[in-house]
Amino acid sequence: MKITADSPPVLSVLDRPNSYIGRAVPRPNLQRLTQGRGQYISDVTLPRMAHVAYLRSPHAHARIVSIATEAAKKAPGVVAVVTGTELAKVMTPWVGVLTHLKGIKSAPQYPIAVDRACWQGEAVCAVVARTRAQAEDACELIDIVYEELPAVTNPETALDPATPVIHASLGDNLCFERKLDVGEVDKAFANSDAVVEATFVTGRHTGVCTEPRAVVADWNEGEQRMTVYHATQAPHMMQNLFAKHLDLSESQVRVLTKDVGGSFGIKVHTYADEMATVALSKLLKRPVKFVADRIESFVTDIHARDHRIKGKIGVTRDGVITAFEIDDLTGIGPYSVYPRTSGIEANQVVNLTGGPYNCPNYRAQARVVFQNKNVMCQYRAVGHPIAVAVTEGLVELAAAKIGMDPLEIRRRNLFPDDGYPAQTASGLKLEQLSHHEALAHLDTMINYAALRAEQKALRDKGIYRGIGFASFIEVTNPSAAFYGVGGAKITSQDGATVKLDAQGAITIHSGVTEQGQGAEAVLAQCVASSFGVSMDRVRVVTGDTDNTPYGGGTWASRAAGIGGEAAWQAGKALRGNVLAVAGAMLQAKPEELDIRNGVVVDKTTGAERLGLDELARVAYFRPDTLPPGFQAELMVTRHYVPRGWPFAFTNGIQASYLEVDTDTGFVKLLRHWCVEDCGTIINPQLVNEQIRGGVVQGIGAALFEQCLYDERGQMLNGNMADYLVPMAVEMPDIDCGHVVSPTADSELGAKGAGEAGTAGAPACIMNAINDALRPLGAQPLTDMPFTPGKILRALGKV
Amino acid sequence: MSMDIDITLTVNGERVTERVEARKTLVDFVRDDLGLTGSHVGCEHGVCGACTMRVDGVIVRGCLMLAAQCDGATVETIEGLSDSGEVADLQAAFEQRNALQCGYCTPGMLTAAQELLQQAQARNAVPSRDEIREHISGNYCRCTGYHAIVDAVESVAKARAGAKS
Amino acid sequence: MKPAPFAYKKARSLDEAIALLGENPDARLLAGGQSLMATLNMRLSAPSLLIDINGIGGLGGIAHKSGAVEIGALARHTDAERSATIAQHAPLIARAMPFIGHPAIRNRGTLGGSIAFADPAAELPACLLALDGEVDAQGPKGKRTIKAGDYFKGLYETALGPQEILTAIRLPAASADTRVGFAELARRHGDYAIVGLAASARADGKGLKDVRLAYFGVGNTPLRAAGSEAALARGDIDGAVAALDLDPHDDIQATGAVKKHLAGVLLRRVAAQLMEQRP
Structure with a gap:
């Protein structure tokens, strides 16, 4: 089933008389944001609240010889100056490993560096003061003597015997290694008509959320309770970690998220400075606020995607892919990030490479090495953009080598739509995908033949345009297989509590969180539909560990598929309970009644029988009029966790049309398309906007964004003038299309859609640039981001 | 010379008189001193535009002006633009x-x-x-x-x- | 980050501002503030005093007089963008203006501030040099005029003395035979360019004379390309590109070699603009 226009309704089996499933319903919580009346953590102020600023290491690697804090302690407004050694007495260190990533290792990390700073930007001392400005003033008065140590900054030599070992206790600089050898790779290459090799580089980049990381921690000594206002994606995960490392019980910790100014995976990790802020509140027995400024964000927000991958593909003359092989090397920071680890990204590259293709021969090696640079961890579409770049880059290079159309080579190798369930060479289990239908849809959407004709005509005039594609699969709806089996207290299940209030309106409490993606709208749509009220009668509460069911929050495109299903089931269950009350009141059989538009009706005739307001009035205030022994239950909780499949994979294909100025190496993006299949579409507008936003993040990686480091481990472009994020002028309009293959694992059938855009866009742009330049004999470009300089070099102009 | 400055200005139609630190940016002033948190701080170096507001009828970066400069000025933030219906x-x-x-x-x-x-x-x-x-x-x-x-x-x-x- | 503490004084006259500069050697002048404020917020600069000159009368305004366009130091970029005088008599400035920053920046930023700050990657200093303009300055010893060729001394360094204030920019008004060209290459609209070129010339039959090419983003100051100017005057575009004697340093956006190549590309594009007949 396809949607060709932008956001029309998609009717599904889930349709009920007043269904919102498949409809582009505006998000119910937007007005406060458009009016500037949202409340982000950076807006939170509490009585007696102090502000913390962190003095950060200017060196990538240095021994801290001494810290003199006397002058800072006397500075105006200063409440406390606290070193790492002092704070270590309040909070225990952590180690970012997971047991299912065999052999992964890391060293204990403290909230503030103890004895040694391991990257430029690591906090080495905290100043708590009445205002942030005063805290910064006092930071300038702290005198730290450093003894600079050699910095490990080149992943290629990180494992050489001559390279210093960052953590002596670990023995070497290897964090994690994975090897995989499936089928008969050597034989397959030997039997290929063409073998193409290329080395791909995906530049280290970062999330640059518009709202920097922020936390307000409030330890109430009288209550013995820690309340943390935290811009996080995973409040229950953080509740567990704050409790664990402060030696508290989880019931002593409450985490509230409020509005979050963008997250994209940046705000789902344990940050040393945020942990330190919580510890400082415990130490000082008062609220302490930390808002990262943009400069410190660049050297502390997790970085991602710093990979060098040697890739190899074999094909036959008629375009059958015979084998894939990759060797991935990634340089992370000095610590594996807690609790999700810095090994998952490389692990995903191994899992996902070759993912769309029915090719049984696959060999992979991935090595993750420590570096004296900012930490790396999971950022939107973890590992996907890298794996897709390698896979799709190789596929189009192979197509070019054998003279085959890039869509045709895909048609010959993509898993057949009628061949599911299937399994990739790496072992991923695929329930139901739609690669071919998506490709056919894209072919029509972009009017491929006409686009090729236009490209050819313009080439004759010296205008070089390129058309690039990227097929992809995306991990969504993760089960416990992602983290739980590895020992991390990150839940894969999620819950929804649905309550009928005394005026007949609905409140939902959900364990997933809103980061702007529209989770609250999706939850409201699910409950409004399964219960039977209009959207304006539904209110959603998320982001509060005291008041929501235990849940995982928002990451890995799980909120709609998992949180939505829990909400759908909770709404259905509440409908049953309400109809039981109605049956008692009306002396009717509950199964002959239904709820439509907030009214109890006769199921067959639709005749109105009873308003929910009246039902609620009786249930809450005149239960004495209900039959003896009957108890109304007007609040219901349901949970859901995927059990049928480890992950609900989605699929799709993107296309890019662009023009390269061969004199300047500048790339102009003309148009971008994405057809994807996220199963049941709950809200097509929200899905499309996730795709569009994700595509632009991927374009950033392809053309603009890179955290540049020198050999001493100094980040060279850690500000928004020098680190180039995508802005409006350079971005294209983006067209979206859909194929719908619901997952049978849930009644709703929804899979995730949050990362598909980011997964495919970099590869797509890369392939389009190479398509544009191929007639000029340019060396294929595989080193992101594709700057004008790199393009000019490929053209031999510099 | 004083590190604190007395200013009187009109913010969203209301006359406001405050003593501010000379170094305080306009966006920090409206957020911290006036509680108008609809203007956001995203970079503090004039690139992201999250602090865009109107001063004397034209848009400015709230992080690239000082509150002290706004003595006598008319400042409009998203709260004012919302409440007026503009x-x-x-x-x-x-x-x-x-x-x-x-x-x-x-x-x-x-x-x-x-x-x-x-x-x-x-x-x-x-x-x-x-x-x-x-x-x-x-x-x-x-x-x-x-x-x-x-x-x-x-x-x-x-x-x-x-x-x- | 928040700025380090400083005092603030709104100067009511040029004399007062000059006197304050004298009394406070590490004071900084605050005009549009669109570059200065960012450096203060990052604590890259920590003056003891900011002297706000925005309230000084008579420093705004854009006027055409005696064959010149005079732009007051406090004229905002938006003023120039919308000025009919600029459009008619200083077309190079009009061409450059849309490339500078973004609307909110142009609403506050001043032309005088840009010239005084002398960022080597900025558009206006190069325009001043290309047009062979001059700046008026006032200091404790009175007023003086500095030719563009004598004004740019080094990285963010100008001929202005420590107590001197730039009061106006004067550009020769365009005549019927004036030809101007402007192009820059920035990876995102409104950013500082990787390399840019501002040019002026006079039509000479079908050719050009008095060609002035001022590059920006390729050195410590805006730079003339003298050899290329001569070649261009001869109508020899290939020769002009070959004669480019720039030696730009590597920076975050591009290597010196890339910048040099792009400088040649811009030269061809700007040459084409100079050769265009005026409508």
Whole structure:
């Protein structure tokens, strides 16, 4: 089933008389944001609240010889100056490993560096003061003597015997290694008509959320309770970690998220400075606020995607892919990030490479090495953009080598739509995908033949345009297989509590969180539909560990598929309970009644029988009029966790049309398309906007964004003038299309859609640039981001 | 010379008299001293545009002006633009088109877009998509990819032009 | 980050501002503030005093007089962008203006501030040099005029003395035979360019004379390309590109070699603009 226009309704089996499933319903919580009346953590102020600023290491690697804090302690407004050694007495260190990533290792990390700073930007001392400005003033008065140590900054030599070992206790600089050898790779290459090799580089980049990381921690000594206002994606995960490392019980910790100014995976990790802020509140027995400024964000927000991958593909003359092989090397920071680890990204590259293709021969090696640079961890579409770049880059290079159309080579190798369930060479289990239908849809959407004709005509005039594609699969709806089996207290299940209030309106409490993606709208749509009220009668509460069911929050495109299903089931269950009350009141059989538009009706005739307001009035205030022994239950909780499949994979294909100025190496993006299949579409507008936003993040990686480091481990472009994020002028309009293959694992059938855009866009742009330049004999470009300089070099102009 | 400055200005139609630190930026002043947290701090070096507000009728970066400079000025933030109804149609278009996700850039984006719409109205024109993109080129949005924002602004430009003619 | 503490004084006259500069050697002048404020917020600069000159009368305004366009130091970029005088008599400035920053920046930023700050990657200093303009300055010893060729001394360094204030920029008004060209290459609209070129010339039959090419983003100051100017005057575009004697350093956006190549590309594009007949 396809949607060709932008956001029309998609009717599904889930349709009920007043269904919102498949409809582009505006998000119910937007007005406060458009009016500037949202409340982000950076807006939170509490009585007696102090502000913390962190003095950060200017060196990538240095021994801290001494810290003199006397002058800072006397500075105006200063409440406390606290070193790492002092704070270590309040909070225990952590180690970012997971047991299912065999052999992964890391060293204990403290909230503030103890004895040694391991990257430029690591906090080495905290100043708590009445205002942030005063805290910064006092930071300038702290005198730290450093003894600079050699910095490990080149992943290629990180494992050489001559390279210093960052953590002596670990023995070497290897964090994690994975090897995989499936089928008969050597034989397959030997039997290929063409073998193409290329080395791909995906530049280290970062999330640059518009709202920097922020936390307000409030330890109430009288209550013995820690309340943390935290811009996080995973409040229950953080509740567990704050409790664990402060030696508290989880019931002593409450985490509230409020509005979050963008997250994209940046705000789902344990940050040393945020942990330190919580510890400082415990130490000082008062609220302490930390808002990262943009400069410190660049050297502390997790970085991602710093990979060098040697890739190899074999094909036959008629375009059958015979084998894939990759060797991935990634340089992370000095610590594996807690609790999700810095090994998952490389692990995903191994899992996902070759993912769309029915090719049984696959060999992979991935090595993750420590570096004296900012930490790396999971950022939107973890590992996907890298794996897709390698896979799709190789596929189009192979197509070019054998003279085959890039869509045709895909048609010959993509898993057949009628061949599911299937399994990739790496072992991923695929329930139901739609690669071919998506490709056919894209072919029509972009009017491929006409686009090729236009490209050819313009080439004759010296205008070089390129058309690039990227097929992809995306991990969504993760089960416990992602983290739980590895020992991390990150839940894969999620819950929804649905309550009928005394005026007949609905409140939902959900364990997933809103980061702007529209989770609250999706939850409201699910409950409004399964219960039977209009959207304006539904209110959603998320982001509060005291008041929501235990849940995982928002990451890995799980909120709609998992949180939505829990909400759908909770709404259905509440409908049953309400109809039981109605049956008692009306002396009717509950199964002959239904709820439509907030009214109890006769199921067959639709005749109105009873308003929910009246039902609620009786249930809450005149239960004495209900039959003896009957108890109304007007609040219901349901949970859901995927059990049928480890992950609900989605699929799709993107296309890019662009023009390269061969004199300047500048790339102009003309148009971008994405057809994807996220199963049941709950809200097509929200899905499309996730795709569009994700595509632009991927374009950033392809053309603009890179955290540049020198050999001493100094980040060279850690500000928004020098680190180039995508802005409006350079971005294209983006067209979206859909194929719908619901997952049978849930009644709703929804899979995730949050990362598909980011997964495919970099590869797509890369392939389009190479398509544009191929007639000029340019060396294929595989080193992101594709700057004008790199393009000019490929053209031999510099 | 004093490190603190007394200022009197009009903020969202209200007369405000405050003593501020000379170093305090306009955006920190409206947020911390006046509680107008609709103006956001995104970079503090004039690139992201999250702190975009109006001073004496034109949009400025709230992080690149001092509160001390605003003695005698008229300052309008998203709260004022909302309460007056001046951008109600633009806000509705953003909501309908889902031209915001996390909403952090939105007050600045709306304020910047409104300036373009006013300029376009003054010359009786509907700005092109390219002109819209250019006018919001100093406002960073990480969520939307801009397409929906351009759609929303374009729809309001057309509606306002239609309403006028 | 928040700025380090400083005092603030709104100067009511040039004399007062000059006197304050004398009394406070590490004071900084605050005009549009669009570059200064960012450096203060990052604590890259920590003056003891900011002298706000925005309230000084008579420093705004754009006027065409005696064959010149005079732009007051406090004229905002937006003023220039919308000025009919600039459009008619200083077309190079009009061409450059849309490339500078973004609307909110142009609403506050001043032309005088840009010239005084002398960022080597900025558009206006190069325009001043290309047009062979001059700046008026006032200091404790009175007023003086500095030719563009004598004004740019080094990285963010100008001929202005420590107590001197730039009061106006004067550009020769365009005549019927004036030809101007402007192009820059920035990876994002409104950013500082990787390399840019501002040019002026006079039509000479079908050719050009008095060609002045001022590059920006390729050195510590805007740079003339003298050899290329001569070649261009001869109508020899290939020769002009070959004669480019720039030696730009590597920076974050591009290597010196890339910048040099792009400088040649811009030269061809700007040459084409110079050769265009005026409408």
